Amino acid sequence: MKKLVEIKDVCKIYNPGENEVRALNHVSLTIGEGEFVAIIGQSGSGKSTLMNMLGCLDTPTSGKYFLHGQDVSHMTDDEQSDIRNREIGFIFQGFNLIPSLTALENVELPLIYRGVGKKERDRLASAALKSVGLAKRMTHKPNEMSGGQQQRVAIARAIAQAPPILLADEPTGNLDTASTKEIITIIKRLYHEGRTVIIITHDPGIASQAKRIITISDGMIKSDIINPEYKDEI
Amino acid sequence: MGKITEYLKSAIKQIIGNGYRTIMTMLGIVIGIAAVIAVVSLGNGMSAYVKNSLNDLAGNYGIISINTAKTAERFTRDDMEKIEEVLPNIKGVSPNLSAYGNVKGRKKTVSTSINGGSPALEYSYSNGIVKGSYFTQQQVDSGSRVCVMLLDDAKELFGTEDAIGFDVDITVWGKTSTYTIVGLRDHMNDMYQFLMAGQDYSAQIEVPYTALGADYDIGTENFEQLVLFDEQDTLAESVERAKDVVANAHNLRGSSALTAQSMADFSDQLDQILGYASKFLILVSVISLIVGGIGVMNIMLVSVTERTREIGIRKSIGASTGAIMTQFLAEAAILTFLGGIVGIILGILAAYVICSAIGFDVIITPTSVVGAAVFSVMIGLFFGIYPARKAATMKPIDALRL
Structure with a gap:
């Protein structure tokens, strides 16, 4: 398996000094291409900080982060934006859609920043929305849709540009049971289509869906196991 | 892109x-x-x-003055002729005599300011003659007792604007003479009305300077001021040249006894303000x-x-x-x-x-x-x-x- 993500001895310290908080304490982690990983931990365990590192949304205080073997931990702001655009599809707990834009426009957004032409953009965005079952909702704005539908729009946005990594931060945290099932099914399908999926969650029920489970606590990795209960089915 | x-x-x-x-x-x-x-x-x-x-009201004129404290020289009729010879394109030169008194018409008597000058005085206001005509050089030379006033004045004195040929009695310093109206000027503009608002009515009468001098004992051979009328754009230059002409005639070159002012100077100041x-x-x-x-x-x-x-x-x-x-x-x-x-x-x-x-x-x-x-x-x-x-x-x- 080829290395996709490699974190080496990463620390993240907030408020350096007497009251410093070590959100990540010498964490090292490798994730290969095509893996399905769940990172589980209690609130305050450092899992969100880890997710921000993995998603190039934040820079480590020390240590290195290699993506495709390239050091991305000390890139400029614009270079990191470019990496996020090309390499990572985000699925957030709060959906993070832009309220003034329609579903289609929201999905098109990363393609605009990549410089994809109007026609191609429309094609990719519609295809992505169709694949999450929202072909009929393209012109709806986020506030005209249910939570589950909004999260599906967010997933469509994450996959429209076909990034190698899908990074999902508590993707079902704001959803009811039915929607949760729906979203998990879609995420699993995306894994089966060949994407690397990383889910960050505090919910063991969600984590148990993944093939590999990493447990994090107090900014350190406590365990890293292959899920014995994993069922390779959708 | x-x-x-x-x-x-x-x-x-x-x-x-x-x-x-x-x-x-x-x-x-x-x-x-x-x-x-x-x-x-x-x-x-x-x-x-x-x-x-202001241009409407004042017309375009310049004034050349002689400072009587600095020299015994005075302007003469010859000076006017010389200026008109050297500057044939100007509208004219006139002495600037004035007097204040009363004028009596058929209807009533009002106070008046009287200006005596040559026919060029016609240009001292921009509101032209609308009835009759201005007095002529001939009338000036012969000292005719003719006068020009405003339509408003005629109305005030006679109750009618058709006053050409009517006589008025002008009294200045206790002496009275009878003048015949030969011309009437148009009404003054808003600015004049504005400036005159609240003052007692005063008639505005123009007469040949020769008649004015003879009737009220004002010298008509020597003058302290000459008024020059010209188009606005050449006025300043004409006034300067006229000043040179009289300076040469009276040997006052380089002396401060002669001063010249034109509307152009006034306009510049106004522009600035x-x-x-x-x-x-x-x-x-x-x-x-x-x-x-x-x-x-x-x-x-x-x-x-x-x-x-x-x-x-x-x-x-x-x-x-x-x-x-x-x-x-x-x-x-x-x-x-x-x-x-x-x-x-x-x-x-x-x-x-x-x-x-x-x-x-x-x-x-x-x-x-x-x-x-x-x-x-x-x-x-x-x-x-x-x-x-x-x-x-x-x-x-x-x-x-x-």
Whole structure:
């Protein structure tokens, strides 16, 4: 398996000094291409900080982060934006859609920043929305849709540009049971289509869906196991 | 290039999508620009009005005076002839005798100021003869007792404006002579009425200086002042040349005994005073434009804060600093540009309404319109940069957390 993500001895310290908080304490982690990983931990365990590192949304205080073997931990702001655009599809707990834009426009957004032409953009965005079952909702704005539908729009946005990594931060945290099932099914399908999926969650029920489970606590990795209960089915 | 179009599109979408905010932002710029245009137009209208009125009232003349304390020399009739010889294109030269007294008509007696001069005195006012004709050189030479007055004066003295051929008795310093009306001038303009408001009625009578001199014991061979009439654009030069002519004749070259003044000097002074007034008004309106600009900056700042989350989302899915900057700058520029256009239209309308109401000519200079528009876009860009930078350089994680 080829290395996709490699974190080496990463620390993240907030408020350096007497009251410093070590959100990540010498964490090292490798994730290969095509893996399905769940990172589980209690609130305050450092899992969100880890997710921000993995998603190039934040820079480590020390240590290195290699993506495709390239050091991305000390890139400029614009270079990191470019990496996020090309390499990572985000699925957030709060959906993070832009309220003034329609579903289609929201999905098109990363393609605009990549410089994809109007026609191609429309094609990719519609295809992505169709694949999450929202072909009929393209012109709806986020506030005209249910939570589950909004999260599906967010997933469509994450996959429209076909990034190698899908990074999902508590993707079902704001959803009811039915929607949760729906979203998990879609995420699993995306894994089966060949994407690397990383889910960050505090919910063991969600984590148990993944093939590999990493447990994090107090900014350190406590365990890293292959899920014995994993069922390779959708 | 394609990206820039997209950023512009999303800026326009934001502007339309936030109608209320858009209007509030534009209001400052609109009022600022409208004020600049209206005020500049008002200032120009005022200058033009004051200048035209004064020129109308005073006619275009220059005065050459001799300082009696410095020399015993006086102007003579020969001097007038010499000046007209050297400067054949001027309208004429006249002595400037004056007297004050009463004038009696058939209906009543009023006080009067009497000017004695040559036929060139006709040009001392711009309101021309509308009935009869001005007195002639012949009448001056023969000392005829003829006079010219205003239509208003005839009405006052006789109750009618058809007063040609009527006689009036003019009394000055206890001496009375009878003069025949040969010409009547048109009514005075608004400015004259304005200047004369509240004063007792006084008739304005012009007579040949020879008759005036003979009747009331005023010398008609030597004069202390000569008045020269000419077109406005050549007046200043003609007055200087006339001064040279008389200086040579009386050996007063380089002496300070002779002084010359023309309406042109007065006009220059007036220009300067009106210029200060206009500059002050422009300053006031530019301040309002700057205040408008600060309003735009505030709204942009608020809008950035309000949309921090959106900025975070955009950055997390790959927007570069430049992309966010472009979007916010485009928003600011479009807002101020639209505001500029609305402001120009309102400003021109306001200029028309105000100037027409007061009675000024509506003078809208392209400089003020273009200047105000360019200034508004500059303000938009300038005040747009700070909030745009603030938005664009935010860390995505900080922006998302809010």
